[in-house]
Amino acid sequence: MRLLSALENFFWQRSKNDYHPGFIVSVLLNKPIPDDVLAEAIRLTGEDFPVLFQQIEETNSDSLPVIVPIRKTLVTEDVIRHVDDDECNHLFQNYKMKATDDQCSWVVFVKENRLSLMADHTLFDGMSSYNVLNSIIKYANKGVRSTNGLIYNANAPLLPPQHPYDELETNMMGNIKAKIAPFWIQYVSPLVSKVLPTQNFNFPEFDLQKHLYDEAGKLKQDNCYYSWNIPPKDLKTVLQSCRDHNVTLSVWICARVTEQLSKASDSTAGNLINIQIPMNMRPYLMRVLHKNSNSIAVGNYVSVSACTVDISKDELEQWSLAQNIQEQLEKSKSDPAAAIEYIKLLKQVNVAKFLKSKYAATIPETAFELSNLGVLDPSSANDEYQLLNAQFHQPKFVSSILCCSSISTRLGGLTVNISYPPTLDKVLRPLFEDL
Structure with a gap:
């Protein structure tokens, strides 16, 4: 054990x-x-x-x-x-x-x-x-x-x-952070967020607590979902354009969603669209710890990269926006060891209390999260069971207003499921329909 x-x-x-x-x-x-x-x-x-x-x-x-x-x-x-x-x-x-x-x-x-x-x-x-x-x-x-x-x-x-993650040695800076982390995460950070005005993108009419819980205080699952599908032929064109502009498909999705959210200015406040992108750490573990791919195929091996777009001054043209996000993402990904060190700081925190404070928040920390699983292609043309399409769904989040979960297949193309609060349906659905 x-x-x-x-x-x-x-x-x-x-x-x-x-x-x-x-x-x-x-x-x-x-x-x-x-x-x-x-x-x-x-x-x-x-x-x-x-x-x-x-x-x-x-x-x-x-x-x-x-x-x-x-x-x-x-x-x-x-x-x-x-x-x-x-x-x-x-x-x-x-x-x-x-x-x-x-x-x-x-x-x-x-x-x-x-x-x-x-x-x-x-x-x-x-x-x-x-x-x-x-x-x-x-x-x-x-x-x-x-x-x-x-x-x-x-x-x-x-x-x-x-x-x-625990096989990786903690460096001196990690040890110093471990001493500070409990105090900062549990006391200073929540206080700062309450005292200082936020520039984070948000919908003033959106009440996170009402979104999360029913009248009995139980977490309810009533998200709206918009399924954005790009057929294989169109996806091939998108991928070529991504290569031409030196950005990934994940970044392109982020840019498109950010571009649409920026059009909701009449219903929003704040100019900083914060984006979280979970990262698969398996390639790093295979390279550094020489792990066999099969031994870590199933398990929890993620970290999170973060990007921010200032819609009040950043260039919002699609490819300029994508290149901005790509540069931030590459910088965030450049030190995977630091990302894992950050996760390991949770050892120093009372996680139950930390979660309780997170789920008592009134405004999500980020505008959206994008999780992209890549291309699932387990079947060939002659197989009995052909994969026609795949979808990735996530439940309600406390950390972001909406969540984009994507996966691609050879026959079905790209499917991005965008989950968001029902109270924002009238504002957001028209924007997503225009993706």
Whole structure:
């Protein structure tokens, strides 16, 4: 067994205290996968990625929870659930992934020819779901089939004793920051945000507390979602334009969304559009710690890069805006070790209290977050199960006004799901329809 890392503990506390139900990556296939095929594909995927069959065990209040293997046998019904309604708000509101008591912290919802993998964020990030679904579809196309419905036989190996982030040495500056972090994060930063006027982009009519909670004080999942799709042929043109201007597709998406938000000036205040972009740290861990790609395919290996656009003075032409964001992103990404050091500062903080203060905020810290999973392409033209399209959904956020979750497929092109508060629908939907 091993202790949760600082990053995992943050997400665990968020999940355990019902602030976050998990996230969903769904795939639309040309035909349904029968349960016996799906079960065997999941079983084999679990053999490749043992994290799938781990759980969280809390020992006592003074120490971090630990990760241990699930101790009971799992069969088809434990991880595959057929549903009549797989709309994301419905799933987020009605299902909670429990990572304790010998239960999986993920499940595959099946509605006809669509599979929706919902996972708790503690042991999984978006790329984990990407890798799991990629594996499941590949195994299904190999013709595998279960004869007994067995998915897991209570035999998962123990994980390595440390999360890869904890294998990285903390430098002297990191140690100094660790002494300051608790005081700054828990006391100074909240006070500064209350005393000093903010220039952050916001909607004065938007009340974060009313958005988050119902009258009983329970977190409600009623986000509006706008699905922005770019077909394969058009996406090819966009990608070429991105290459011509030396920007990534993620940056181009950020630029387009920022450009549209800047048009809502009659309904907004503040001139600084802050953007958060979660970064996949696997390539860095493979390079520095020589990790095998399969060993870190599933797990929580993210950090966050931040960019800011000043819509009162920055050039808002699409490609100028994109290049501005690209430059900031490259600078932010230039020191991945520092990004991980920043995450490790959470070890010094009472995470439960920190989360409570975050969820008591009245204005989100950022305008939007973009999470881009890249191109999912597990099937070829001759395969039985063809991937037609994929979608990435996230629940309500406290840290941003809206969230953009994107994924691409060979046959479906790019799909960006933009989630935002219902009270802003009249303002935002026309802007998104003009993307």
